[in-house]
Amino acid sequence: MENPAKPPSSQTCVTGIPGLDDILAGGLPANRIYLIQGDPGVGKTTLGMQFLLEGIRRGERALYITLSETREELQQVADSHGWDLAGLDVFELASLQEELEGKVESTFFNPSEVELSRTTTALLDRVEKTDPARIVFDSLSEMRMLAETPLRYRRQMLQLKQFFAGRKATVCFLDDRSSGSKDLQIESIAHGVISLGRTSPEYGVARRQAIIQKVRGIRFSEGYHDLILRKGGMEIFPRLVAAEHRAAFERSSFTSGVEGMDALLGGGLDRGTSTMFMGPPGTGKSTLAMRFAYEAAQRGEKSLFFLFDESVEILVDRAGQVGMDLAPHVRSGHIQIQQIDPAEIAPGELAHRIRHAVLKQGTRMVVIDSINGYMNAMPQEHYLNLQLHELLSFLNQQGVVTVLMLAQHGVVGVLESAVDLTYLADTVVLLRYFESSGTVRQAVSVIKKRSGDHERSIREIWVGRNGISVGPPLTEVHGILGGHPAFTLPKSPSPTGVEA
Numbered sequence: 001m002e003n004p005a006k007p008p009s010s011q012t013c014v015t016g017i018p019g020l021d022d023i024l025a026g027g028l029p030a031n032r033i034y035l036i037q038g039d040p041g042v043g044k045t046t047l048g049m050q051f052l053l054e055g056i057r058r059g060e061r062a063l064y065i066t067l068s069e070t071r072e073e074l075q076q077v078a079d080s081h082g083w084d085l086a087g088l089d090v091f092e093l094a095s096l097q098e099e100l101e102g103k104v105e106s107t108f109f110n111p112s113e114v115e116l117s118r119t120t121t122a123l124l125d126r127v128e129k130t131d132p133a134r135i136v137f138d139s140l141s142e143m144r145m146l147a148e149t150p151l152r153y154r155r156q157m158l159q160l161k162q163f164f165a166g167r168k169a170t171v172c173f174l175d176d177r178s179s180g181s182k183d184l185q186i187e188s189i190a191h192g193v194i195s196l197g198r199t200s201p202e203y204g205v206a207r208r209q210a211i212i213q214k215v216r217g218i219r220f221s222e223g224y225h226d227l228i229l230r231k232g233g234m235e236i237f238p239r240l241v242a243a244e245h246r247a248a249f250e251r252s253s254f255t256s257g258v259e260g261m262d263a264l265l266g267g268g269l270d271r272g273t274s275t276m277f278m279g280p281p282g283t284g285k286s287t288l289a290m291r292f293a294y295e296a297a298q299r300g301e302k303s304l305f306f307l308f309d310e311s312v313e314i315l316v317d318r319a320g321q322v323g324m325d326l327a328p329h330v331r332s333g334h335i336q337i338q339q340i341d342p343a344e345i346a347p348g349e350l351a352h353r354i355r356h357a358v359l360k361q362g363t364r365m366v367v368i369d370s371i372n373g374y375m376n377a378m379p380q381e382h383y384l385n386l387q388l389h390e391l392l393s394f395l396n397q398q399g400v401v402t403v404l405m406l407a408q409h410g411v412v413g414v415l416e417s418a419v420d421l422t423y424l425a426d427t428v429v430l431l432r433y434f435e436s437s438g439t440v441r442q443a444v445s446v447i448k449k450r451s452g453d454h455e456r457s458i459r460e461i462w463v464g465r466n467g468i469s470v471g472p473p474l475t476e477v478h479g480i481l482g483g484h485p486a487f488t489l490p491k492s493p494s495p496t497g498v499e500a
Contacts, residue, residue, distance in 0.1 A: 016054025019236030037175040038196030048136035060133035067142035140175040204343030226348025237348035242393035249399025257295040260470025266454040274402040279431030297334035303365035308373025323467040370405035426450040
């Protein structure tokens with residue numbers, strides 16, 4: 001069972017980003033100061049605006065103080081996401097400068113100190129007039145430049161903290177780190193720190209991540225969490241932790257409806273296990289996986305396919321050619337097929353889709369076709385094997401049948417794999433080509449099955465218009481797995497009736 005997050009309370013400030021609230025066990029502790037930091041373009045403004053708009057939706061007053069962007073620029077951001085800023089109070093630097101014009105400059109104090117003091121006073125006056133429950137301050141770079149020295153800057157930030165401490169307001173300071181160094185001054189003052197980062201792979205879209213560096217008083221999900229910016233706002237995908245998701249399920253067989261294949265597997269695939277179909281291209285790995293999904297749909301169970309290597313149309317067409325009409329099951333939602341663009345997706349988003357399908361939609365089978373495509377889609381991602389291991393552990397604990405495709409290099413003879421992930425799978429099904437009487441034939445065998453017994457034999461498999469058929473054990477052939485099949489001739493009786 002999924003561990004329930006702490007329900008939002010009057011002391012919790014929901015951010016308006018479900019993934020971030022999940023990471024924070026419900027939201028940010030209310031009436032505190034937080035630092036949102038990251039390089040330009042990572043999504044700080046988007047996060048801040050979503051935070052304020054969520055407050056307005058809940059009937060709270062919200063104030064956006066912008067020293068770096070104009071109202072028109074903020075409106076453009078809002079328009080790009082389809083947001084209405086009608087209820088948002090925006091205080092920009094231009095109006096602040098108008099308030100300060102005409103005032104006599106002091107010659108006794110440092111001009112920058114005078115300007116900083118007046119700027120801060122004007123900002124605090126605006127806060128007192130509007131009395132908001134949520135405030136976003138964008139950004140600290142301007143305050144840092146006005147202060148000029150770290151001592152003056154820290155003193156000013158302490159003054160702001162003391163001012164907000166007496167008010168019932170949750171404040172988010174945005175910082176683009178334009179100073180070029182990590183600012184520990186404000187990090188030590190803030191109640192919580194959220195850092196946003198971005199990396200640019202050699203090919204494909206930029207990868208953005210969020211990490212909660214600290215939030216006092218709550219237990220949050222640590223580590224890096226993938227995020228994306230799309231129309232409608234920021235979406236954060238919490239890092240999947242398998243230990244937090246456990247469910248009781250009946251351990252039973254997940255059959256294919258192909259008698260020979262189920263016999264080879266000792267009754268079928270076991271629920272709560274992962275299976276890897278290995279073999280060279282064209283041996284029927286995808287078709288065999290689709291057969292399990294088709295049989296599950298006939299029983300009313302849901303399956304989800306992630307395609308990295310071919311299109312949805314080709315897969316559905318191939319299934320139809322071997323006697324599996326997927327259209328009715330696709331329309332009913334019992335078979336879902338998602339084509340993945342390798343250059344557009346992050347591991348966290350894929351895990352989120354799977355988690356949602358399993359926990360919210362009741363999916364009982366997940367197919368990744370193929371692991372080669374999955375690994376190639378994210379060549380610069382570190383610890384991808386660990387992420388895949390966590391994903392498989394989660395699916396196993398939910399009683400889901402997981403099928404992974406692994407295409408091997410070559411056609412006959414000694415075959416190699418680009419990656420060795422067989423240790424992650426509970427069951428390994430091997431498909432091979434072999435030659436007989438001038439024709440190319442296919443064989444299937446089960447190399448291992450952790451969850452139970454299985455046949456040790458090698459059987460021939462046919463894929464044709466009548467569907468998938470698996471024949472009896474190939475007792476008269478040896479050397480198939482080694483790539484050099486040979487037929488064993490039956491022994492002839494001797495003339496004396498005694499075997500030679």
